[in-house]
Amino acid sequence: MKLEKTAADFFAGIGLVTMGLIKQGWQVEYALDYSNEKQKMYEENFGVGHYCCKDIKQIRGIDIPRVTLAHASFPCTNISVAGSRSGLNSGESSTFWEFIRIINEMGEVASVGKPPIILIENVEGFLTSGSGEDLIIALKALNNLGYTVDILLIDAAYFVPQSRVRLFIIGNLFGLSQNRNELDVFISKLIYTRPQKIKDFIVAHPEIKWSLSNLPDLPKRIINLADIVDETEEWWTKERTEYLFNQMFARHQEQIRLMMNNEYFSYGTVFRRMRVRNGIKQSTAELRIDGIAGCLRTPKGGSARQILVRFGKGRFDARLINARESAHLMGAPEYLIPEHISFNNILFGFGDAVCVPVIEWIAQYYLNLLFEQLNSTITSEELAA
Structure with missing residues (x-):
């Protein structure tokens, strides 16, 4: 009996990982999150019946169907450089250990079994939180479950006009742990998915059971911020724009004055942050005009709401990035946004999601090939063992 391209999506949110996997032929059999609003958005796009709206602490391994792939985007609150940095064992980020517990419990149920492939996503800060110890501990926890591991660092800006760097861990149960010479071959190659900081981490930790795979270069992005602007959205009043x-x-005001003289519109984004301006620490609007947006975030605090700005033809306009533009920035222009969901909840949904084409790329060039490799060598009896 061959493996099937089935998946369980833990911390599924509004389903952007599900969307990326579906585009590469995977069928998501189970999705888990604790938000009723996210569940409504998910089910609007992917149907009902397989989304479990519960706290992960209430879930046991026997509750999960047998799947080939388990994905987890656990909360970044305590490992992000924008968060508390209190570490993997504290707060919401400690739910990583609930995921590990569930995978272990799945392995104890003969009719379920541990999924042969694991995909974990989180912020770049995971690489350095706890002086790097958090990631070491997480990878060793996967090793202890039988998984050899690989790590990637990918910026969504290769795919969409949004700067969004994320760390990905890929584990599999049947990869052979590579020796030092084999690792040296991989880490000597200059590929964008393993920049120098990733190579340095791998080299520094030979005690981890690594199983690295060759990958092609990341694609060259073909769209810019201007391509995703919703021209039907109303701009702010003159007074509100002047306040911004x-x-x-x-220096940013001067850039805008110059660009207002153009005979065409160009676009940028703004985040408000606390900065020292004119000798005083105060709310400051920081301008970005490189053709990509800053990283979408959940609407917590004054800096979270990203502002779209337009200049040219003697004008300077501003407004918040809207729901449809957020979907485009996450590589999900076809995503259906229910009318009864508040704008705040929509921003929450997209702000803590994973960029669709990044997942699709990983699925195409890594997960699918790994699936085929495992399917050619593993019997169902071996999987159940």
Whole structure:
């Protein structure tokens, strides 16, 4: 009996990982999250019946169907550089250990079994939280469950006009742990998915059971911020826009004045952050005009709401990035947004999701090939063992 391309999506949110996997032929049999609003958005797009709206602490391994792939995007709150940095064993980020517990419990149920492939996603800060010890501990926990591991660092800006760097861990049960010479071959190759900081981490930790795979170069992005702007959305009033302008550094104000003289519109984004401006620490609007947006975030705090700005033809306009533009920035322009969901909940949904084409790329060039390799060598009896 061959493996099937089935998956369980833990911390599934609004389903952007599910969407990326589906595009590469995977069928998501089980999705888990604790938000009723996210469940509504998910089921609007992917149907009902397989989304479990519960706290992961209430879930046991026997509750999960037999799947080939388990994905987890556990909360980044305590490992992100924008968060508390209190570590993997504290707060919401400690739910990583609930995921590990469930995988272990799945292995104890003969009719379920541990999924042969694991995919974990989180922020780049995972690489350095706890002075790097958090990631070491997490990878060793996967090793202890029988998984050899690989790590990738991918910026969504290769696919969409949004700067969004994320760390991915890929584990599999049947990969052979590579020796030092084999690892040296992989880490000597300059590939974008393993920049120098990733190579350095791998080299520094030969005690971890690694199983690295060759990957192609990441694609070259073909769209910019201007391509995803919703021109039907209303811009702010003149007074509100002027207030934003007056919150900027003088150098950014000068850039805007120059670009207002163009005979065409160009676009940028703004985040408000606390900065020292004019000798005083105050809310400051920081301008970005490189054709990509900053990282979408959940709407917590004053810096979370990203602002779209337009300049040219003698004008300077501003407004919040809307729901449809957020979907485009996450590589999900076809995503159906229910009318009864509040704008805040929509921003929450997209702000803590995973960029669809990044998942699709990983599925195409890594997970699918791994699936085929495992399917050619593993019997169902071996999987159940």
